[in-house]
Amino acid sequence: MSKPVVAIVGRPNVGKSTLFNALAGEMISIVKDTPGVTRDRIYADVSWLDREFTLIDTGGIEPDSKDIILAQMREQAQIAIDTADVIIFITDVRQGLVDSDSKVADMLRRSGKPVVLVVNKVDSFNKFMPDVYEFYNLGIGDPVPVSASSRLGLGDMLDAVAAYFPEGSGEEEEDDRPRIAIVGKPNVGKSSIINKLLGENRVIVSDIAGTTRDAIDTDIVHNGKEYIFIDTAGLRRKNKIKEELERYSIIRTVTAVERADVVLMVIDAEEGVTEQDAKIAGIAHERGKGIIIVVNKWDAIEKNDKTTREYESKIRQVLSYLSYAEVMFVSAKTGQRLTKLYDVIDMVIENQTLRVATGVLNEIMTEAVAMQQPPSDKGKRLKLYYITQVSVKPPTFVIFVNDKELMHFSYTRYLENKIREAFGFRGTSLKFFIRERKEKEQ
Template structure:
């Protein structure tokens, strides 16, 4: 990355995610008073006084002894590996400690690990809301990592001093942003444990996200910026979305809310399915949320390596998928294996095709020629004294493509005829993977040109 990078590390529950949100000035990381809430690396860009740098939030670093005693040993080891990877990629490390608790054995172990990295370290003593806790922060001088900066991530206290310290330690390089602000956003969505994080890792070619058979491993929405075949993009990994009745209170509820918000800010959602499991109503519901948000969609069938040798399996799956997702027959379907990497490139390639389709504009003259042909082939249904006459059509917007039809009685246009017009548009122009919106408006027929000219001369 062209931007200098900063990693926030420390013990669990010292306020790393709260500080991450404070520095980004937005609620990007899930914050709960539960140790281990953050598991993956979460990334954002900080813009402060003309200085821009990338910022990683990481999971809490536990001691080897604590990990060995835990029932989630494998998951905690993966969390630690993610934090260590963020440290290796960072130019500056912000070591967050708890001023209320004072130095702990775990803090000492983290300090020893960071000292071996030989990288600039900023020591942030968080939760120093009171004068007493500010004095407690002085105890962290013992680590030999420089002056501890007392802060309160929750209240914003000491944040300017912290940013100044970070700025002093950042390498002096040309801060050129590698991605344009308009980089397409592609969200990976689906039920828990269908392989969204594994698919992201396969696309990136590195273990960017923790992958585990435990449902609910991913809790935050995680943005990953990259350049794909010359095209800047943002991949968004999300938490699995369960049925509303099965969503637990607390962390999971916020995680699901963030996944839904990720759909709102994405251009295209990749709905990840598990080929080894039957379709569910929840798969339909998630697809419905994407369509309701008017976003593009690609359906990725993961774990297909287990079926690709079975004769007729693909055709049977496609037939079932078209029946289940009958409300979006225009959505592309791609069969992938995050484990072997097969066809994972097609997921991003298709998503970028959908992004382009969402931005297409059709000339008004072509649209009206299509409308005349459609009416000639199949006129709108009429009743005695209640006929529908179309005047013209124009494309009013993109993202999603929106077409406005002007007619004398829009309220009489039957939904079946609206579907017919949409199908005619898609037959000619495609709009692969994206909803299109048809709007019908009343308009009095304009006066003849000679009459309009006569009026203007008067």
Template sequence: MKPTIVLVGRPNVGKSTLFNRLTRSKDALVADLPGLTRDRHYGHGRVGEKPYLVVDTGGFEPVVDSGILFEMAKQTLQAVDEADAVIFLVDSRAGVTPQDKLIAQKLRMSGRPVYLAVNKAEGANRAVVSAEFYELGLNLEPFVISSAHGDGVWDLIDSVLSDFPEPEEEEEDAKHPVFAVIGRPNVGKSTLVNAILGEERVIAFDQAGTTRDSIHIDFERNEKPYTIIDTAGVRRRGKVDEAIEKFSVIKSMQAVEAANVAVLVLDANQDIADQDATIAGFALEAGRALVIAINKWDVVTPERKEQIKKDIARKLYFLDFAKFHYISALKHKGIDDLFDSINQAYQAAMIKMPTPKITRVLQSALERQQPPRVGPIRPKLRYAHQGGVNPPIIVIHGNALHHIKDSYTRYLVQTFRKAFHLEGTPLRVQYKSTENPFDQEGTPAKAPTTLRRAKLSPRIAKKEEKKQLKRKVKVSAKKNIKP
């Protein structure tokens, strides 16, 4: 499982800049303004063969006890509690501040591995810059970096990841379906897990992992093996620790990464929250098949049912490929249909599509609708094949494919989805343009006239020669020189 690295520090020390550097993205807002980041931000990164999850947190003010800064500090402490490693950023220009000392003290108490990064040190003497930060008492040598320029960043992340084992190679085809039950607290995740498993016939085991790892449970249903991942953990009510049961996006992210199918549980009594959309969006980004379960459907009024359906259509519109089930986990209503959709989504995610059929579907789509022109150029889609599973990937070959617009890609996705009955799983389309043999390395994009003429037919080449002669005559006339 991917290690989780959390970035911690005072406001405006460069955490978001480092986040963008580690994820090779521009997802986090960056400005010379303290307190710009408030909520936690999650992203993927990779160094060599080692992937990781990185979390950007808001500016940490450990002494406040109310207001937005207090909420930001609480979010940061929760992220640290669930981290595998913490990168503590300080500002080399500001030196050691009282807030830095308080943050260092809290990080020492957390028990997590802490790596001290002295930021904004471009062009400075490393030994001089890092000297005063030893007084933070973290018992380690500071890493002198520049998030904005990348100086020392990869040495830092290499050191952080050195304590984690090499990732195991994932099998393209899982031996059996693995699905994760994810969602906010008190939506009925554990109740749904128990309804799926059954009380008396379940064979469960805890899979060892990180400190706050999810619980993997093997079971059989209709003589077919499955693995279910419960992010909250299946425990007796009297032994549930309230702090452990707090909602965590990190737990859901790790569960989604380990699963083939994600079951997002919503509460019909609660409004669709931004956290619901965040988890669903992460599952979509990870390419996992998705099934939506709206729980506690038996206790809401008809008016509330209409309202929740409108909210789902408005806030979760990007999940049009997923199936929605209105269930009651407590009364075991709708569980069978939900499980049928889980199986269907798994089969769609792991489907093997024959190349001849994919190409026929592509040609059929082209007959109905050609890609729009971009100026004088119309992209030419020639053939396609499957490029991967979980999620299914279709690779299309042709010419000038970089001109294809997103709207036409969505048209192709819907066409392939209907042709292969891909319900419950995202589908990705990738384009590979054929290289122009005349545009090789070393040949100018605009070849000289003689080269261009060599590619023309004799008739067109003759016209080009006449045009060139007329140009020479005009130039000579202007200079009063005979041609």
């Protein structure tokens, strides 16, 4: 089941980022930067008690002048309404209730989405409680007083948020149809690919950049098997600033990737891999999803017998951390190779859920260690005791060693390559956790 998504909305300077950082806090710093991925602090994984969720900060660029603020907040609220399961609406007890708060509250109320109203900067409950009551006037439920900077009241707020999460044992568990998210920059042909696969124009595409609204789920049956395609063509408004747009489309991408098993990363053949492609690919990689890089508009490229190979190696150079991803060259316009997508999706899903017997894994590891000595430091050599697979989607392994510090990233990478040589695992990332075991525990 995918994790619930929680979005933070509010005026500039009410403390959105402070709250985001207080909740995401330590979580963020332990995420190792994937080479080539710029970390835009838009989302973070947060766990509260036994629940996990993805937190999204819709902050974006904060405008200076008053009239843009409302338009900006409406835009943020719209994104939160479209993508989040629960919305945290944050206000400021010291500035009191402001007109734009009420206007955004109306929007949130009409959306029917669960909203937790948070009143920030309440450093002393005794002193500020009378001012907190004023926020009942917004008509979106009980205000929860917090101080993001002193971390007061955050537990109560998270309890209120988690109360809206669907129970773990939902009907959803039973739905084992593969979910495929189609991601990529605006205008690379995401919707055209779905239309072609569907054979009908269900997702309406016109030539205006980004006329499809939000993530649309489409069921497609191919050879008697059902697939769910998640299209993330976010709405673009002509007059918006470019970076802001990118930020928004990335927010939509995060939520779509979160729900998917396999991610089709669509790239425009004529443009090649752009920085935003790398960002989006990084999100899918970090989330451990199956990844297929789909180069669309291949019909528009002048080709000779080397074109495909050269193009593929260029992609792999830029997205070096996605060495496992499958690369396909298609044309939504002519339909070239599109039906092959299903075979590749099936293969990637199979690899995502592949389990390898512990005995076999340990044979591979023993052989790998014999071929290449583990690293040593100051006379102490790394010993690898045992490896086992603990989960799937993505396949996740735990390696027990004598000293975690000695287990260099490059040696883990070496073992990963050996496992891939044996089992392929094409199209899916593999995760490794290193655990320490003292010698005498053996």
